[in-house]
Amino acid sequence: MLNSVVLDTRERVHDLGVCKAIGRSPRQTVSLVLASVAGIGVLGGLVGVPDGHALHAFVLPVMGQAAGTDLPPAVLDVYGTPQLLLLGLAGLVIALLGAMLPAGWAARARTATALRTE
DSSP states (O other), rough: HHHHHHHHHTTTTTHHHHHHHHHHHHHHHHHHHHHHHEEEEEEEHHHHHHHHHHHHHHHHHHHHHHHHOOOHOOOOOOOOHHHHHHHHHHHHHHHHHHHHHHHHHHHHSSSHHHOOOO
């Protein structure tokens, strides 16, 4: 996540410089960068959690059968609804944490330097 946000921020450094030149504060610049990754984090949580849960429900019984044993339901049903919701929210948290360093870099960038960058 960090790598993709760094690359995206470096590609948009000129645009961020224009925003700073018209009066955007450093806090607003940070929020702009964070908002750009929030959708990716939400999408990652919405796609990743159901896929992971389905994969868990498929793979574990197959592994149990390969070992010649039946797994009890307590081993298969380990995630309840609250845990799944928290895991989905973790996608957003990971995206925002990964964007904090590039957002700080964008907020500290000097306006003149950012405007010269192409």
